[in-house]
Amino acid sequence: MSDQEPNLGTKLENIWNSYSPREQFIAQRRLVDTSKCTLQELGDQLDLTRERIRQLESKIVDRFEGRVGDYVRVLRKRLVDKYGAMIPNEILARTINEELPDSSIRIKALFTKIFLRYLKYHFRNGYYLSPAGEIVISNYAHYINTNNLLLVDELTLARINLEFWYKYREEIKECLGLVRLPYGSFARNDSVSTRVLDTLKHLGIPATKEQIAEYSGVSEDRLTNRLRLIRGVVKVSNNMWALGSSKSSQYVGVVDEMLTVIEQHGGQVAVQTLKAEIKRRCNVKDSTITAYLYTAQFVIEDKMIRLSTEDDVRLRPLAQTIDGRTGNGAPYWIINVKARHLKGHSVVGLPPELAFYLKCEPNTRSRVPIHFPLDCRDMSITWRLASTTGLQIGYLADVLKKLHVREGDRVRLIVQDGSKVGFERHATID
16 A cells, blocks of 8 residues: 555645645544544534534545545455454554554544544454454453453353354453463452462362462462452361352452452552442442441541451440340340241341351351251351341241241340350240
């Protein structure tokens, strides 16, 4: 193309000079400037209607394409033949610079904008995507975001569109913002959580904190406050940790992302910075983030937020949290039976002081034997400092069945001698 006379750069300058001052102003504001001016804003400045601005812009583009359409078509074929559905941004920029070595920034920007209109590719995270490519990348992103994946399984991504994956594998990973971890897993972030999961997946067996630190490169000090917080990592013995189910080991929620952001900022970050980053990553409401900010998992001081330590956790005296005491002085908490509880769903809302009284540890799931009714499965207690709904009490189906309760009934959870848990119907005294 560069051998033709006049060359492309000269043609573009001639086209620009052929525009009237008003047309040049419209082209500058709508096609050249980085921050695009709206039709309404431009119409107000020129005292024209939006429709008239649209017509003038269309004429500007048509005249441009009519004069250099052959260049545009040849360049499109060259790039599409070589790069297909995903054209790297730096490749497009370099190609246009090579075609217009002596042209002004304005002319290069104008040609780029007109070329992209003809190309009909859309920009996304470093790549221009064809319509078909944009659909596939959106499907990948939707799968990752909908499932809140922490570790990304490469084979699963491949199955979404096998042909596209094997043709553009590296480009897809870069466009999706995935990073490769030391042992081959892919993740959206290189963080303590993803490093630990990647390490345990690589080892394939339970490991001590010291072993995880050695293989992951994360210091033991940083692991001390994090292992219990990583979803999918479970404590299997006194100092041994392992992956949970293959499903739970891959999933991450808003709280995990908050921990990652704090970690990436050196242990503390401005509250507003954290909120903005979480809204971008998780697409959740500001009220949702705020609710988590004020849980016991975090400490806010001078508009900065950090992860809480054991010394930061404040619990109320037991007497302030119980609903009453039995005749022999045992404390009890009342559960209002709902339909979902009768179907096996967990009970939520009981205070963390109950877990502490039963000698459970924060950010763990514990099993507690039920002494009455007899022959019931052990109760589970999940105590997460970041919970906005209190404790999660599970495995109560046997209990509720033996007590013959229905929706709307009330049940007492009684703790005798600080460790023996039992349940009975709660009778209201008139």
